[in-house]
Amino acid sequence: MAEQAQPPVPPANKNPGLLRSSSIVSLMTLLSRVLGLIRDVVVAQYFGARADPFFVAFKIPNFFRRLFAEGAFSVAFVPVLSEYRRLRPLDEVRLLVARVSGVLGSALLAVTVAAIMLADYLPWVFAPGFRSDPAKFALTADLLRITFPYLLFISLAAFASSVLNSYGRFAVPAFTPVLLNVCLIIATVYATPLFEEPLFALAWGVFFAGLVQMLFQLPFIARLGLLVRPQYQPKDEGVRRIGGLMVPALFGVSVSQINLLLDTLLASFLEPGSVSWLYYSDRLNNLPLGVFAIAIGVVILPALSGRHAAQEQDGFSRTLDWAVRLVLLIAVPASLALMVLATPLMATIFYYGEITAYDVAQMSLSLQAYGAGLLAFMLIKVLAPGFYARQDTKTPVKIGIQAMVVNMVLNLILVFPFAHAGLALATSLSAYFNAYMLYRGLRKAGAYEHQSGWPRFLLIALLANSALLALILLLMGPAAQWLDWSAVQRAGWMTVLVVSSVALYAGVLVAAGLRLRHLRGEVF
Template identity: 65%
Template sequence: MSPDPETTPDNKPLPASPGLLRSSGLVGAMTMLSRVLGLVRDMVIARYFGAGAGADAFFVAFKIPNFLRRLFAEGAFSQAFVPVLSSYRAGQSVSDVKRLVNAVAGSLGMVLLAVTLVAMLGSPVLTTVFAPGFLDDEVKFALTSDMLRITFPYLLLISLTAFAGGILNSYDRFAVPAFTPVLLNLAMIAAAIWLAPLMEEPVMALAWGVLIAGALQLFFQLPFLMRLGLLPRPKVDYRHEGVSRILKLMLPALFGVSVSQINLLLDTVLASFLQTGSVSWLYYSDRLSELPLGVFGIAIATVILPSLSRKHASASVDRFAATLDWAVRAVLLIGVPAALALGLLAEPLIATLFGYGEVTDRDVIMSAQSLRAYSAGLLAFMLIKVLAPGFFAREDIRTPVRIGVIAMVANMVFNLILVFPLAHAGLALATSLSAWLNGFLLWRGLRRKGAWQSQPGWPRFFAQLVFANALLAGVILWLRAPVGEWLVMTGYQRATDMSVLVGSGVVVYFLALALAGVRVRHFRHR
C-alpha cells in the first residue's frame, strides 16, 4: 500500500501544506536575512581587501566551487531529486522512501568525494581553465590555486546540504534550508575580521571561512532530518531504481537548469583578460542583482517545485497550469520594480554598500556599469527560475537542455560582440540578453506542451504593473541626488539617504498597486 500523504515516514501526523504565498513569504524572509548578511559579508571583504589582485584571486577560487554548487547541487540535483522523491512519497511505501534516501546519500557522497579529491590535486589546471588571464601574473595564479584547494571541498559539503534541504522541502519544511546560507555569511565575516590578521597572507582566511561554513551548513540540517525520520544511512547503490531515475534526469539537467550560471562563469573567464579589478567589479554588481533574485525568484521556485511535482503525479493539469501562472505573476510583481530600482540607483547602491576602505570611486563607477547591465536581465533570471520547474516537475529534461544550448551559444556571441566596446559591462549585458532568450524559449516550450495556460485577468494585471512602476520611477528620479554627491558623502549620509529612497519607493509602489486594485488575496494560492 502507498503511504498516507499526510504522514511522515515515521507515521507521525504531517501538518497541512501552507499556501504558496505563505510558503514563498517564509522562504523569502529567511533568504532575505541570508542575502542581507551576504551584503554585509561583501562590504567587509570590500573594506579589507578592495578590488585588487588578492580579491580577484579569492573571487575566482570561490566562484568555481560555488558555480558547481549552483549547477550541480541547487541546480541539476535538486531539480531531479525532488520530483523523484515526491513520486516515491506519493506512490511507494515508507521503507521504499527510506531506501531511496539512503541510496542517494551514499551514491551522491561517493561521486562528490572523488570529484573533490581530483579537483584539489588539479587546482592549477582549474585555475588555468577558469581564469586563463591569471597566467601572466605568477603570484595571482599561485594564490588562486592555493585557495582553490581549500575552497573546493565546499562543493562536497554544500551538495550534501542541498540533498538534506531537498528532503526537507519535499515535506514542506522550507524555513531550515532557506536559513542555512546565513551560516556561510557569518563564517566568512568572522574569517575576514578575526582570522585574516593572524595569517601571513590575510586573504587566505576567506578560503578557510568558506570551508568552515560548508561543514556548519551540513551539520545544522541533520537534526531536522532526524526529527522527520529521514536521517540517511548512506549506502552506495547505483542500481537502485530511484537513483537511476535521478541520474537520467541529472545528466542533461546539469546544463539545462543553470545556463545563467555558466554564462556568469564565462564572464569571469573573459574578465580575467581585462584590466585588474574587472573580476571584482562583476562580482560586486552580480551580488547586488542576486539579492532580489534569491529573495523572490529562487524562493518562489523552491516552493513551487514540490507542488508542481505532486500535481503532475496526480494528473492535475489545470492546477499545474494555474500554479505556473501564479508564479509568473508573483515574479513580475516584485521583479519589475527590483530591476527598475537597480538600474536607476546603480551608483548610489554600490557606493552605499561597498564604497569604503580599499574601494575607490573608480571602482564604484565601474561596478555600477555592470550592475546596470545585470539589472536589464534581472526579470529574465527570475522568470527562468520559475519556468524551469515546469519542465523538471514533468521529468522533461530534453527541452530545457536544448534551450540552454541555444542560450549559451547566444551568450558567447553577445560576449564577443560587446566585450570590446563595453569591457566588463559588455559581459554583464551579454548575460542579460541571453537570459531573456532563455526565458522566452522556456515560456514558449511550456505553452506548446500545454503546461502553461494563461489564467484570466492578464490585461488588467499588466496595466496595474505599468501604473505602479511608473510612479516608482518618478519618485526615485525626483529624490535621487547626483552621482558626484554620493561619492563624497559619509557612510552615515549614504545610509540615511538610501533608506529614504528605498523606503519611499516601497511605500509609493505598494500604495500604487493598492490604488490600482491589487490585493493580497489575489495571490493566495494553495
C-alpha cells in the same frame, strides 16, 4: 507493494500555502542576503578590488555546487522523492534517501579529490588571464585546494535541503546559507591577521562554512525519520531515474551560472579589478533574485511535482501562472531600481576602505547591465520548474545550449566596446532569450495556460512602476553627489528612497485594485 493513498492537492487558487511558504523562504533568504551584503562590505573594506584570486577560487567550487547540488540534483531528486512520498510506503522512501545520499556522496568525494590534485591546472581553465601574473596564478591554485572541499559539504547540505523542502519544511533550508555569511565575516575580521597572505583566511572560512551548513540540517532530517546510513547502490531503480534526469539537467538548470563563469574567464583578461567589479555587482543583483525568485521556485517545484503526479493539469497551470505574476510584481520595480540607482547603491554599500570612486563607477556600469536582465533571471527560476516537475530535463537542455551560444556570441561582440559591463549585458540579453524559449516551450506543451485577468494585472503593474520610477528620479538627485556625501548621509537618504518607493509602489497597487487574495492565486 502496498501503496498509501494521498489526498488530492488543492488547486492553486484556493490554496494560500504557496504564498505563505514563499514568504517564509523569502524572509529567511532576505536575512541571508542582507548578511551576504554585510559580508561583501567587510571583504571589500579589507581587500578592495585585489581579492580576484579568492573570488575565482570560490567561484569554481560554487559553480560545481550549482550543477551538482542546487541545480541539476535538486530538480531531478525532488520530483522523484515527491512521487515516492505520494505513492510508496515510508520504508521505500528511507531506502531511496539512503541510496541517493550514498551515490551522491561518493561521486562528490571523487570530484573533490580530483580537483585538489589538479588545482594547479584549474585556473588555466577558469581564469586563463591570470597567467600573465605567476604569483596571482599560484595563489589562486593554493586557495582552491582549501575551498574546493566546500563542494562536498555544501552539496550534501543541499541534498538535506531538498529532502526538507519535499516535506514542506522550507524555513531551515532557507536559513542555512546564513551560516556561510557568518563564517566568512568571522574569518575576515578575526582570522586575517593570522595569515601572511590574508586571503587564506577567507578560503578557510569557506571550508568551514560548508561543513557547518551540512551538520546544521542533520537534526531536522532525523525528525522526519530520514537520517539513514548512506548506501552505495548505483543500480537502484530510483537512483537510476534521478541520474537519468540529472545528466541533462547538469547543463540546462545552470546556464546562467555557466554564463557568469564565462564572464569571469573573459574578465581575467581585462583591466585588473574586473573580476571583483563583476562579482560585487552580481551579488547585489542576486539580492532580489535570491530573496524572491529562487524562493518561489523552491516552493513551487514540490507543488508542481505533486500536481503532475496527480494528473491535475489545471492546477499545474494555475500554479505556474501565479508564480509568473508574482515575479513580474517584484522583478520589474527591482530592475528599475538597480538600473537607475546603480551608483547610489554601490556608493552606499561599498564606498569604504579599499574601494575607490573609480571602483564604484565601474561596479555601477556592470550593475546596470545585470539589472536590465533581472526580470529574465527571475522568470527562468519559475519557468524551469514547470519542466522539471514533469520530469522533462531534455527541453531545458536544448534551450540552454541555444542560450549559451547566444551569450558567447554577445560576449565577443560587447566585451570590446564595453569591457566588463559588456560581459554583464551579454549575460542579461541571453537570459531573456532563455526565458522566452522556456515560456514558449511550456505553452507549446500545454503545460501553461494564462489565467483570466492578465490585461488588468498588466495595467496595474504599469501604473505602479511608472509612479515608482518618477519618485526615484525626483528624489535621487545627481549620482555624483553620492560620492561626496558621508557614509551617514548616503545611508540616510538611501533609506528615505527605499522606504518611500516601496510605500508608493504598494500604495498604487492597492489603490488600483490589487488585493492579498490576488497574491494567493485568485484571479481578478
